[in-house]
Amino acid sequence: MTTAPATPLRLGTRRSALAMAQSGLIADAVRELTGRPVELVEITTYGDVSREQLAQIGGTGVFVSALREALLSGEIDFAVHSLKDLPTAEPEGLTLAAIPRREDPRDALIARDGLTFEQLPPGARIGTGSPRRAAQLNAWARSVGLDVETVPIRGNVGTRIGYVRSGELDAVVLAAAGLSRLGRIGEATEILDADHVLPAPGQGALAVECAADDAELTALLAGLDDPHTRAAVTAERSLLAALEAGCSAPVGALADLLGDGQVVTEMRLRGVVGTTDGTTLVQLSTTGPVPASPDQAADLGRELAAEMLAKGAAGLMGERAL
Numbered sequence: 001m002t003t004a005p006a007t008p009l010r011l012g013t014r015r016s017a018l019a020m021a022q023s024g025l026i027a028d029a030v031r032e033l034t035g036r037p038v039e040l041v042e043i044t045t046y047g048d049v050s051r052e053q054l055a056q057i058g059g060t061g062v063f064v065s066a067l068r069e070a071l072l073s074g075e076i077d078f079a080v081h082s083l084k085d086l087p088t089a090e091p092e093g094l095t096l097a098a099i100p101r102r103e104d105p106r107d108a109l110i111a112r113d114g115l116t117f118e119q120l121p122p123g124a125r126i127g128t129g130s131p132r133r134a135a136q137l138n139a140w141a142r143s144v145g146l147d148v149e150t151v152p153i154r155g156n157v158g159t160r161i162g163y164v165r166s167g168e169l170d171a172v173v174l175a176a177a178g179l180s181r182l183g184r185i186g187e188a189t190e191i192l193d194a195d196h197v198l199p200a201p202g203q204g205a206l207a208v209e210c211a212a213d214d215a216e217l218t219a220l221l222a223g224l225d226d227p228h229t230r231a232a233v234t235a236e237r238s239l240l241a242a243l244e245a246g247c248s249a250p251v252g253a254l255a256d257l258l259g260d261g262q263v264v265t266e267m268r269l270r271g272v273v274g275t276t277d278g279t280t281l282v283q284l285s286t287t288g289p290v291p292a293s294p295d296q297a298a299d300l301g302r303e304l305a306a307e308m309l310a311k312g313a314a315g316l317m318g319e320r321a322l
């Protein structure tokens with residue numbers, strides 16, 4: 001008896017090197033898990049704006065929308081996003097079927113001459129387009145008497161590393177996970193401790209999205225889900241949502257599961273919001289029981305947000321990103 005070859009699952013992806021790497025990883029995992037063929041479908045955006053201009057008006061949002069439209073129209077079956085680029089509100093008709101185990105959530109420094117942050121010389125210029133990174137780097141510098149300057153930059157990972165290689169900047173800060181997925185983590189000169197720089201909510205995690213009414217695919221993809229990662233990022237994103245901050249707000253958050261040897265005993269959630277010059281930070285931490293459900297994880301995020309708002313967090317988020 002012969003069986004017809006299974007119809008390939010269509011995975012929609014952006015064309016950037018990072019998006020292709022992330023989609024490739026998930027495509028491999030889906031093939032292994034289901035035995036089904038997976039084909040990558042490149043999604044481009046239409047209109048009269050160039051890619052350069054797209055990046056300037058906050059490119060990722062535009063691409064998230066394009067992928068989501070392709071999902072809703074049935075042009076593709078599923079899509080992979082960097083969770084940190086997804087707005088906290090989930091759109092009607094779509095579901096985050098899987099949040100796989102996340103990579104290192106921390107930020108990484110790529111500095112010239114192998115330097116670490118605290119080894120940077122006076123006047124050093126550090127490139128980052130993120131007000132969250134600028135706020136925390138400037139606060140850290142201040143606390144150790146380091147005289148450095150953060151400089152706004154844009155562009156994809158390769159472009160940003162290029163500013164250091166060309167000598168235009170002394171250092172840049174990028175997500176360690178993105179560097180790992182591009183095979184460039186070896187270029188990091190320091191992985192920044194979360195006690196100094198809290199990552200963006202959801203950083204290092206991928207989100208696999210499909211149509212909510214595609215029950216068969218939702219069930220297949222659920223095999224890639226990591227409940228611990230889902231709990232952690234749910235707490236981080238609920239903190240972000242409760243602060244009513246957008247994805248470009250100067251908000252950092254990291255949830256981790258604390259253990260006693262092999263046994264996970266509680267979840268800790270740390271959050272920060274600050275002015276980009278680093279003169280004022282509201283930074284708090286809380287712990288709760290290991291969440292039994294994403295809803296319970298979200299409660300921890302809302303609790304910490306309430307405490308941060310009581311300490312003046314709202315006033316720090318009005319500041320416009322540089």
Ligand SMILES: NCc1[nH]cc(CCC(=O)O)c1CC(=O)O
Pocket residue numbers: 060082083084085157173174175176177178179202203204205206
């Ligand atoms: N906003 C761009 C973006 N979106 C996701 C990542 C890296 C991968 C991740 O955080 O999961 C990056 C690059 C960066 O911040 O260095």
